[in-house]
Amino acid sequence: MAYATRDDMAARFGEDELIQLSDRDDQGEINVGVLADALEDASAEMDSYLAGRYAVPLAQAPRFLAGLCMDIARYRLCGSGGRRSTEDIDDRYKNAVKFLEKVANGTVSIGPVSQTATVPPADNPVVFQSSGKAFGRDRGAL
Template structure:
């Protein structure tokens, strides 16, 4: 399962940008081969960070991982960019997040089997209820 798709990239960054960074033959369209290579390269980099913490391949792709994959893919598509460039800064932020995930300091929201976890013992709010009692009696 790919962490991001061509459609994800178009929705997030726009077709004009993807044409600009993939169309090396000046055809005026997105070069799928170039884009797929960048997506695959980004996924391989992500897997290096995840392999010690999660069983791969993952059974589902959490939204945070999709976002990480898109930013890393974009970085590879842009080639050599200055460290001050927004694409390079986003890449650095995402690799920092991946480092935190690999160390167990952050989570993808998946259990050890790679399945999405659900929150337990959460706060619930219901209109018209006062579970803390009547303040006038304090």
Template sequence: MYVTADAMIKKFGERELIQLTDNEAPYQDVINHDKLNAAIEEANSEIDGWLQGRYKLPLHDIPPFLVNIACHMARYHACTQAIAENSPIRIRYDDACKKLKSISKGEMGLGGAPAGEAAPTETSSNNVILAVGRRDFGGRGW
């Protein structure tokens, strides 16, 4: 689990989370933990999807920058209203996805992973095929 409700409250404050989650009548002026937990679960699941091809899950040590990424993703998923293209919430979500894409490609690492856990998962597409023999200039009798 990359993000928790406590991490969200520390990152964004209780007032913002109330605005994001307490948006249906009767308004309680408290955090709707059902909506917040659903957004958190969606963000955690999305991050697992990005990392599963490169890291053995679940991660034992979660780097703080990954918690930050998860917070921004959960915040995006908690938004129920339309989000404008230039909204800071959307921009930070898109940025988080770009970072996760870099991690999944191996361009960026998590830094806290023990040695050997950052290797790509072995699949049949990781095989290398070598052709033996001399083929100077295309091998057509040159």
């Protein structure tokens, strides 16, 4: 499930830019499949960062994650099909990744996501067990 939609992308970047980014066959229209793939790939990239702290995919993602998803998808679209990236596109991508890295290491939170979203339990819990004191007033040296 993508965190942003075609309509979100069109509202943010405009139809003309989406045509430039996705129209691989020079048809003069948005290639819906190419755009959908870029949004899914961007969402998967985001999930790779979020998975350490949240159950992914997020059932109800905070709205600002859509912006990150669009920036990542836009960057990815520039990297294929001979499209050129700009400094703004590169910077927005780098900023999105920096934010996601902060989420992954626990520096920032994306806030409450839903009642059912929890961090999955670890498959290899660490358990420490002591066999008691080795030294003490009531025990002699070994």
